[in-house]
Amino acid sequence: MTQILQRTVLFADLRGSTALYETLGNTEATTVVTRSVALVGRIVTNHRGVVVKTLGDGLMAVFENAADAVLAADEMHESMDRITPIGSNPIATAGRSPVLKLQVGLAQGEVVEMSGDCFGDAVNVAARLLDHAGDNEILATVNVVSPQPDEMRARFRSLDRVQLRGRVEPVHVFLLEGRRFSDTAATAYGELMPAPTEPEGIRLVWLDQNRVYSGPSLPVVLGRSPQVTYCIDDSRVSRSHARIDWHGGAFQLTDLSFNGTYVRFTGGSEIISLRRGTCTLHGSGTLGLGASLSDPTAPHVRFEVMRFSDTQPQSPVEFAFR
Missing domain, CATH: 3.30.70.1230 (Nucleotide cyclase, GGDEF domain)
Structure with a gap:
């Protein structure tokens, strides 16, 4: 029936x-x-x-x-x-x-x-x-x-x-988010925690794509699909490969892929391997999508966490690394 x-x-x-x-x-x-x-x-x-x-x-x-x-x-x-x-x-x-x-x-x-x-x-x-x-x-x-x-x-x-x-x-x-018996963060239906007093942005650079995202343009989804926020045309990159959220006063990177996402912060030598995991992005560094950062042929996306103390940024906007 x-x-x-x-x-x-x-x-x-x-x-x-x-x-x-x-x-x-x-x-x-x-x-x-x-x-x-x-x-x-x-x-x-x-x-x-x-x-x-x-x-x-x-x-x-x-x-x-x-x-x-x-x-x-x-x-x-x-x-x-x-x-x-x-x-x-x-x-x-x-x-x-x-x-x-x-x-x-x-x-x-x-x-x-x-x-x-x-x-x-x-x-x-x-x-x-x-x-x-x-x-x-x-x-x-x-x-x-x-x-x-x-x-x-x-x-x-x-x-x-x-x-x-x-x-x-x-x-x-x-x-x-959160658990039934714990505090929760800000949500789409109302602020349960004070929002950070200073707006934040994150800059992503891969080849000629140089963009800054903040506020309503978040989260950012990086992937091979033309429909994602930040498209990276490489066969090693999943259609929806990774997601960057602004949450709890920090940028959170979450791997969504089959081949993994790799993170190296500027000034450090350690490469963090994410397999469906999450890490906090701070300062600046490089993301490897689909292959380790030790592979020079892999797509490497540079990132920089930015503070806007004087003006509200528009998203996305274009400008180069200083």
């Missing part, structure tokens, strides 16, 4: 399982991954959702109520933080980040339910949001965010309109 329903679609994906198999061995890693996916499935059920199918290291689920879907996604992240490999030495693993990272995409809309599976634009959008999610991030469309209670809605920060793979029209995407 085929039904057309309004549903909130959730895709959850565990990343890091390859390294887990290498570190723990097949038996224990399989147990951890299986237990993690089962835990995520139980959380879906506990929040009145339905697991449509499991997808290797993740699953797809649907909810009648968008608020239930967001609460489930929030609890998934909190529960994943408590998962530790069976048989692991607690002393040896103390202080380490969780080995598995969870990305969640949420979209609301009409779905076609047929033979136990679901199809439709909301399904495609929720799945594609995972391409843009960093480690332990929850991304949602505006139709998911709008009906949320005020307290939950205040935790969402707008990432503006994002071009999703295979879709003509961009989608307005929001990032869920």
